Amino acid sequence: MTTSKLTDKTVKNAKPKEVNGVLKDNYLPDGGGLYFIVTAKGGKLWRYHFSFQGKKYRLPLGKYPTISLKEARKLHKEAQTKKAKGINPIEERRAKKQQRKKEERSTFKEVAEDFLKKQIGVLAESTLKRHKRTLEKDFYPIIGNRSMIEIEKGDLVRIAKKIQDRGSLEMGHRSINLANQIWRYALQFDKVKHNIIADISKKDVLKPKETKETKTILEPQKIGELLRAIDSYKGDYTTKACLQLLPHVALRSQSIRLAQWREIDFDKNTWIIPSEHLKLPLKYKGLREYDLKLHLTPQALKILKEIYPYTKEAKYIFHSPRNRSKPLSDQALRQALIRLGYGNEIKPHGFRAMFSTIAYESGKFRGEVIEAILAHKDPNKVRRAYNRANYEEEKKELLIWWSEFLEGVENGNN
Secondary structure: OOOOOOOHHHHHHOOOEEEOOEEEOEEEEEEOOEEEEEOOOOOEEEEEEEEEOOEEEEEEEEEOOOOOHHHHHHHHHHHHHHHHOOOOHHHHHHHHHHHHHHHHHOEHHHHHHHHHHHHEOOEOHHHHHHHHHHHHHHHHHHHOOOEHHHOOHHHHHHHHHHHHHOOOHHHHHHHHHHHHHHHHHHHHOOOOOOOHHHHOOHHHHOOOOOOOOOOOOOOHHHHHHHHHHHHOOOOOHHHHHHHHHHHHHOOOHHHHHOOOHHHEEOOOOEEEEOHHHOOOOHHHOOOHHHOEEEEOOHHHHHHHHHHHHHHOOOOOOOEOOOOOOOEOOHHHHHHHHHHOOOOOOOOOOHHHHHHHHHHHHHOOOOHHHHHHHOOOOOOOHHHHHHHHHHHHHHHHHHHHHHHHHHHHHHOOOO
8 A cells, every 4th residue: 555655744844955055946746746845935835747648747736735735635636537537637727717718808798799699580670779779879888898797786777877867767677677688698608607687676776667658649639730730741751741641550650661662552452561560579570471451541542642753762661861771760750749849749659549549439349450450469370360351341441430530630520
């Protein structure tokens, strides 16, 4: 049985070696390539000397007394085991160190951009664009180039509060939610050790989100005044036409702004809104069975036929005033309503609320028909197919009634 050459007492009392009055490093072997070294300056450390694939290596195992003799032998044995398995403990340690440095160098922007790439095809394109805008505007200028592990929850709270200070209460909350997704993603790849967002109480640090209902106008007289104001709008023609059509079709702003002439059938008086332009789960977009068919009333047709000569060669019916290949923005519609003096009374989405509320209150139409026009899809495939086949005439009747109502209040027939 081989007896180890070192003891706790030997290690504790070991000193540098003296050669001709000069202190030198003293190497004390413990067997199997493990050495206890006392440096000329008095430092004490452990080292494993070994050969691997014809090359000699020296693996530091720590300093004494932080690493005791017993602990050094344990580390030495572990290194020997790795070597026996064909693993160079020096190269393994170097690789782990490089990986740690790489992780420490992972900036917030790098991780966030990688997260967004992974969400392509998972999140709706509009959601991805909104996330990217938020990151570029509010996060990157402040923490974009900082290491993920250096960022503290206070940094994120300050970003969210700054967003709220400019009046975007909802976006302040959304910014924390977005950061939470990014930290959860980073946690899966060991780029952070903890999801710091879990320690943030939005209730305690942020102003509450607005809970008021969608702004709209419901009094017939005021609706008439609004419609007449839109007719007198002096701004861009496509913006005016879009606002004129919006009340008659009760579509979301996105659906009408992205409309193209190929969707319109003047012969059949119909508009087929593709599922890509509807608010649907991503898995349903592009499926024709989820397209929305709308009957175009005489009033709606009149607006479309008036703008046709001006935009028939453009990509979009309601193109941007600055670029005919891009659609009109929702902000352009909002600004137009502000210029008309209605910015605090109704938003583009408010025309849907106007239609829905008045249609329901009339008591003339089934709720399923109203919801079908609003493109609130029934998740049951069989029932959805039945409804599509049986609601068309009722939808047509409802839209005609609605356009006639709008025309009447605009002409002062309240």
